[in-house]
Amino acid sequence: MKKKVSLKDIAQKVGVSTALVSYVLNNKNIGRIGKEVTEKIKDAAKELNYRTNQIARSLKTNRTFIIGLIVADISNTFWSSLARIIEDEAEKYNYTVIFGSSDENAEKSLKLTNILLNHQVDGFILAPAEDSLSQLIFLQENEIPFVLIDRYFPEIKANYVAIDNYKAAYTLVKHVIDKGYKRIGLITFKSSLFHFQERKRGYAAAIEENNVTVMQTWIKEVGINSSKEAVEKAIDELTGLQEPVEVILFASNYLSIYGLKYIVNLPLKVPDDLALISFDESDAADLFYSPVTHIKQPLEQMGQLATKILLEHIEKRLPISEVNLEPEFIIRKSTSANKN
């Protein structure tokens, strides 16, 4: 790289101190510095194509205007959509985003957090992995601002933006129960993460409220980084039961995409042989031959609010924001058969 032009270069050219140049270029010269000098400095800056070295500035000001975003996997459309919204919102406040994918792995997320911390990010937007509570506590102890997104940790009081997953799952399952379905399967992740537990709890509550006992064989929990084969196996088992399940609830878009790609090639037909409900929208759910009834999370709001809350907390000490957003419940063809 060519050597860069610094304040000093401008100062020398104009014949003033770097201090003056800094003041002028940062518009901190209101009613202080003579108009002539100001002009000269601005001209020189333009002529030399000066570019402020944000790193030097950050070292002095203790602010980088970078926020760290740690998601499960940036290549998943749920997270990449959120990333885009966060990027746009951050940009409004002149912040830039540096990101990392944790793969739902606490070790990886710790490593990422440390790297981003070394880069002196001003704060984090996080979708923490299982077993990463200690990392959050560490951030709190060090007074580093962060906002949880999509997720919630009941053990600590922290900023978060999410939906009520219990209610969302309950709504989905209640919908099919009202249609007359009894045997309802769940494909979810084997995970202690609160939102997955809540989804399971909501699922079970809706069923039991209807005086049906949830069979353990109805619940399939796949490893959080499972391949599609695990999902396929779960579907086979649920539909191969002595009394096969009449509905399958997918607890995330990741699961439903794998599931739909498998079911599309199965002889059984949706919704007549099997009804489908799912968390999260996806192109797959839209273009499946029987579009899937699902819960659509308000990504726009989630991303924007998370960013806003984070930036406010970076600016000043504020009380914790705990935000539960209302998801959309979208009814499609996959639950349109009549069981009554």
Place this chain on the structure above:
Amino acid sequence: MKKKVSLKDIAQKVGVSTALVSYVLNNKNIGRIGKEVTEKIKDAAKELNYRTNQIARSLKTNRTFIIGLIVADISNTFWSSLARIIEDEAEKYNYTVIFGSSDENAEKSLKLTNILLNHQVDGFILAPAEDSLSQLIFLQENEIPFVLIDRYFPEIKANYVAIDNYKAAYTLVKHVIDKGYKRIGLITFKSSLFHFQERKRGYAAAIEENNVTVMQTWIKEVGINSSKEAVEKAIDELTGLQEPVEVILFASNYLSIYGLKYIVNLPLKVPDDLALISFDESDAADLFYSPVTHIKQPLEQMGQLATKILLEHIEKRLPISEVNLEPEFIIRKSTSANKN
């Protein structure tokens, strides 16, 4: 934020200079510093939970270990998949990724480039927008390493990793011509970007080679940030011609996703009434009732190579790398009708 512990804190605690601490913590003390002092310093660092301030280091070393990634839109699965691959590859070399979405807009991309440059990124991986050639020339003049991904600018000699888009389009169209199709429509972007021009050229070449003249009414060019309505209108026009088109080629996944979501609700049936071919894979193309024959770009290779080339160029001056990768041609049901 709490005040951070610095080298000075460790130095004071142990009673040595910060220089010594720096040497020890960076393992630059081989056969230099006494074992005892080394131990003491390392212990103190651990005890105080020292974290090196990457920003201070960068200011001194002129290296941030951050690469700037500018794509068209991180929420598009093509770019987010690439982002993930680049993230993983970069991480192997201890680099982190800071990203931005240009929305195919040269002004926005200029702004992004400047911001990332201010943050002193060590180099860029870029999918430049239309009319942003001057930005690339600027980077070259300033000797800032970059690699183009997915795109190529014939006007300059620069590192790039892409596929041969002419050949890819030709292959797709040749496939349907061999099946007996004559009237083939193209939905692409109104864009001077080289890869889109090449796709159009390959499309036309395959048709004309078959002694058919390409009708101007077969080619629909929508604005590069069009809504889905523009794609829908294009489809209506192509299928509503006096002599309707028998095949539609979508020049990107963005176009085909919108297109498929529309066509799925149309009375005409794929592949019998209309055959479909497309660039890029997608869940939509997979789950469309008649899965779509397409060109699959080797994202893994593209991302990894782009990252490797960039990092090598950051490390040292090297000759330009121009890489054309071989895409996969995937034949599916959408072109399975027999026209002969």
Place this chain on the structure above:
DNA sequence: CTGAAAGCGCTTACAG
């Protein structure tokens, strides 16, 4: 109204 000086937290050439 203007600017010299100190300092942010590192690294490293150099002197001892």
Place this chain on the structure above:
DNA sequence: CTGAAAGCGCTTACAG
């Protein structure tokens, strides 16, 4: 073998 000193490129409290 060890470490004081300079300096990366900024900002800003403070003195004049």
